[in-house]
Amino acid sequence: xxxxxxxxxxxxxxxxxxxxxxxxxxxxxxxxxxxxxxxxxxxxxxxxxxxxxxxxxxxxxxxxxxxxxxxxxxxxxxxxxxxxxxxxxxxxxxxxxxxxxxxxxxxxxxxxxxxxxxxxxxxxxxxxxxxxxxxxxxxxxxxxxxxxxxxxxxxxxxxxxxxxxxxxxxxxxxxxxxxxxxxxxxxxxxxxxxxxxxxxxxxxxxxxxxxxxxxxxxxxxxxxxxxxxxxxxxxxxxxxxxxxxxxxxxxxxxxxxxxxxxxxxxxxxxxxxxxxxxxxxxxxxxxxxxxxxxxxxxxxxxxxxxxxxxxxxxxxxxxxxxxxxxxxxxxxxxxxxxxxxxxxxxxxxxxxxxxxxxxxxxxxxxxxxxxxxxxxxxxxxxxxxxxxxxxxxxxxxxxxxxxxxxxxxxxxxxxxxxxxxxxx
Amino acid sequence: xxxxxxxxxxxxxxxxxxxxxxxxxxxxxxxxxxxxxxxxxxxxxxxxxxxxxxxxxxxxxxxxxxxxxxxxxxxxxxxxxxxxxxxxxxxxxxxxxxxxxxxxxxxxxxxxxxxxxxxxxxxxxxxxxxxxxxxxxxxxxxxxxxxxxxxxxxxxxxxxxxxxxxxxxxxxxxxxxxxxxxxxxxxxxxxxxxxxxxxxxxxxxxxxxxxxxxxxxxxxxxxxxxxxxxxxxxxxxxxxxxxxxxxxxxxxxxxxxxxxxxxxxxxxxxxxxxxxxxxxxxxxxxxxxxxxxxxxxxxxxxxxxxxxxxxxxxxxxxxxxxxxxxxxxxxxxxxxxxxxxxxxxxxxxxxxxxxxxxxxxxxxxxxxxxxxxxxxxxxxxxxxxxxxxxxxxxxxxxxxxxxxxxxxxxxxxxxxxxxxxxxx
Numbered sequence: 001x002x003x004x005x006x007x008x009x010x011x012x013x014x015x016x017x018x019x020x021x022x023x024x025x026x027x028x029x030x031x032x033x034x035x036x037x038x039x040x041x042x043x044x045x046x047x048x049x050x051x052x053x054x055x056x057x058x059x060x061x062x063x064x065x066x067x068x069x070x071x072x073x074x075x076x077x078x079x080x081x082x083x084x085x086x087x088x089x090x091x092x093x094x095x096x097x098x099x100x101x102x103x104x105x106x107x108x109x110x111x112x113x114x115x116x117x118x119x120x121x122x123x124x125x126x127x128x129x130x131x132x133x134x135x136x137x138x139x140x141x142x143x144x145x146x147x148x149x150x151x152x153x154x155x156x157x158x159x160x161x162x163x164x165x166x167x168x169x170x171x172x173x174x175x176x177x178x179x180x181x182x183x184x185x186x187x188x189x190x191x192x193x194x195x196x197x198x199x200x201x202x203x204x205x206x207x208x209x210x211x212x213x214x215x216x217x218x219x220x221x222x223x224x225x226x227x228x229x230x231x232x233x234x235x236x237x238x239x240x241x242x243x244x245x246x247x248x249x250x251x252x253x254x255x256x257x258x259x260x261x262x263x264x265x266x267x268x269x270x271x272x273x274x275x276x277x278x279x280x281x282x283x284x285x286x287x288x289x290x291x292x293x294x295x296x297x298x299x300x301x302x303x304x305x306x307x308x309x310x311x312x313x314x315x316x317x318x319x320x321x322x323x324x325x326x327x328x329x330x331x332x333x334x335x336x337x338x339x340x341x342x343x344x345x346x347x348x349x350x351x352x353x354x355x356x357x358x359x360x361x362x363x364x365x366x367x368x369x370x371x372x373x374x375x376x377x378x379x380x381x382x383x384x385x386x387x388x389x390x391x392x393x394x395x396x397x398x399x400x401x402x403x404x405x406x407x408x409x410x411x412x413x414x415x416x417x418x419x420x421x422x423x424x
Numbered sequence: 425x426x427x428x429x430x431x432x433x434x435x436x437x438x439x440x441x442x443x444x445x446x447x448x449x450x451x452x453x454x455x456x457x458x459x460x461x462x463x464x465x466x467x468x469x470x471x472x473x474x475x476x477x478x479x480x481x482x483x484x485x486x487x488x489x490x491x492x493x494x495x496x497x498x499x500x501x502x503x504x505x506x507x508x509x510x511x512x513x514x515x516x517x518x519x520x521x522x523x524x525x526x527x528x529x530x531x532x533x534x535x536x537x538x539x540x541x542x543x544x545x546x547x548x549x550x551x552x553x554x555x556x557x558x559x560x561x562x563x564x565x566x567x568x569x570x571x572x573x574x575x576x577x578x579x580x581x582x583x584x585x586x587x588x589x590x591x592x593x594x595x596x597x598x599x600x601x602x603x604x605x606x607x608x609x610x611x612x613x614x615x616x617x618x619x620x621x622x623x624x625x626x627x628x629x630x631x632x633x634x635x636x637x638x639x640x641x642x643x644x645x646x647x648x649x650x651x652x653x654x655x656x657x658x659x660x661x662x663x664x665x666x667x668x669x670x671x672x673x674x675x676x677x678x679x680x681x682x683x684x685x686x687x688x689x690x691x692x693x694x695x696x697x698x699x700x701x702x703x704x705x706x707x708x709x710x711x712x713x714x715x716x717x718x719x720x721x722x723x724x725x726x727x728x729x730x731x732x733x734x735x736x737x738x739x740x741x742x743x744x745x746x747x748x749x750x751x752x753x754x755x756x757x758x759x760x761x762x763x764x765x766x767x768x769x770x771x772x773x774x775x776x777x778x779x780x781x782x783x784x785x786x787x788x789x790x791x792x793x794x795x796x797x798x799x800x801x802x803x804x805x806x807x808x809x810x811x812x813x814x815x816x817x818x819x820x821x822x823x824x825x826x827x828x829x830x831x832x833x834x835x836x837x838x839x840x841x842x843x844x845x846x847x848x
Contacts (some may be wrong), residue, residue, distance in 0.1 A: 011725055036493070038492055038493050039492065041489060041492075044482075044489065044491040044492060047491070048480060048482065050716075051475065051476055051477075051478045051480070051482075051716065051720070052475055052476030052478075052479075052480075053475075054475045054476075055476075056472060056475070056476075058468075058472065058475075058684075064607065065465060066686065066687070067468040067471070067684035067685065067686060067687060068462055068465075068468060068684075068685045068686055069460070069462050069680070069685045069686050070462065070686065071686070084774065097521055097714075098521070098713065099521070099709075099710050099711060100713045101709060101710060101711060102709045102740070104708050105708060105710075106709070107710035108468070113537070114571075127453075140708075143708050144709075146708075147538075147705070147708040174604065214530070233460075256493070260482075260491035260492075260716060261491065261492045261493045262490065262491060262492055262493050262495070262711070262712050262713075262714060262715050262716065263490070263491060263714045263715065263716035263717065282531060284564075284567050284568055284570075284571040285523075285525060285526045285529035285568075286523050286526050286529075287523060287525060287527060288686050289522065289686075290521075290522045290687045290714065290717065291686050291687065292475065292684060292687035293687065293717070294687065296475070343734060
């Protein structure tokens, strides 16, 4: 049934049928959760060799006693391991604690309050501060902005990254814009990958932006392809070097979805002037990160090739989960006009758009039937999806069987909400 | 020779003799460092069982998968382990990353910018912000204040803690005071231990202080006694409960000088309203700390009794090092009037006071003879020791033989500077 073409009678009988199916599902006592982009236990098992991998050797490659204080910006061997993840030279890498979210929050705070080029360069000293946020996007980026008092302006995500025409137009008209978030590869939640032209235009933003502008390049899914032929990402760093705009970008990554989500290692890449500022500010709050855990990661993953081989284990576990989502959507909603969705080649999410005005209703219906979905609106700043359409589906954590059950409920909720909307 | 009573002739011949000894030492090519309060390799060896201690078991006591995201305020079993260190109930504990310095910086930032009781309670919204700093004190406390724009007012440390008359007088006269630093047991650098009355008066400060006042109780050396009969610390938490002032104090600790300095676990204790605010602000920057490492510490240390037994290993290594410092000072400077020093019963430092105006000169002389001392002034806010007297000696890291050599140089530098000052 293509919903726009269905007759009222068809819709009425379809509503009755769907309501009955929904009631049956809701009575089944389900308790399923497809909200959080966290690895499954099977994925975490892949890295259980971490604890104990040092075999009593607590020395770094240069003889550093890893157990003692110091080494604010991380171990040299860890910088070398993670540099190719962000496609930067190792000398531009800082390896930190267990969370890239922390590094991003710190850098946003430094930009806002302390400055990347002396106190006078702090954004907050020059009036209102705004960031550009491609939508749908990652709620924790938006939360950082809210916490720090940064206003958010949205631009649409396209399949090849942020709508760069919209970005450039905003920068031309608004000098209070000091930053922008991008998840460049397998974007959260749409799975979009920035194409080469988008990367080049991102590298050139500093030429249009207000002084102190920083692009927050959250490459959280840099090596998280579901298949070998997934789109690659051009190096932002190289594009910046060509233009001399290295100071305008900050790149972030972590092993949270490579090894153990809570006990991994986070890293960032930046130009030397930015690194100098970051180390300076960071040095007031820390004597150094956990070098032992950094060394564990080097010992366990071996090198970048080892890291990529390790990621194939994740892909093998994730592929059937994504397939379970996409197969159900295609089978039940394909050609129905009741929704559209992304077909990601990597990352952690499927992004689903309902007909306008239905996302909240679908989430509500699913919740009442025992299927927890990410709250509608979460993928937009201030939790406000202006069209009330976007729902983020996170299939990594549940089993394939659980995903299939959850998606059976989900599609019935979408169908029921869509039919009722047409009837209203 | 008692310097104040020595004749000019005596001083002249003494200067000649000391200058010769100094020249001989300076020519010996020494390279010794007694600057940093960091554990020695032998101390770190005590905890080498940490890596691998989990034996493949990544489950918390309540079944939590330690490898995954979450648990912002730490593992329940880690809270229980560290609660008696701070002498608080486990329900008041938050266990964080690898650094109590980070927790202190975060809490100072929260107080300054974000508020412990809503945005309006942020100190920075109400004009100038000052902290009371007992001196000599810990340079990194002072750095946090400088970084965050908090002005510092000093009060003297006494052998039983901060001069509380001076503290109370400052609070009575200056409503911009929003906080105070205290290292309550084996203070950095004097080794002072707050006596019961001082703890009680600290708990009562909220009654005299401006709204939002927070006492930063950095109990870094809570379990770091050199001998079993070292002075104990009364529970600040219990004193606060008696007065209903729990919201006015924040307690900090870590395992940095219990297990591995760079790869340990940090924790804080606070009232439930404070914890709520801390978790709220922290939640924008972190999904949770490294729970695997917290569990390693629980597995390795066992419980509070195990932790105390483990600390005896540290004391056994530290005692001869402190003895090497104190024996040389007593032998060479006892009764000379050329300096006074602390005789700490725990902690990491010996605090030495030269005659007024000589600390910088002694540090300079020692450096030229190959002995690195903490820069004079480092134990005072803004690096300014008004009397230029205090020098912090850190004997934990070098070997006993190295300390003996360093102290031989040190005492000659003190004697030479003192004699020359009298002659000038």
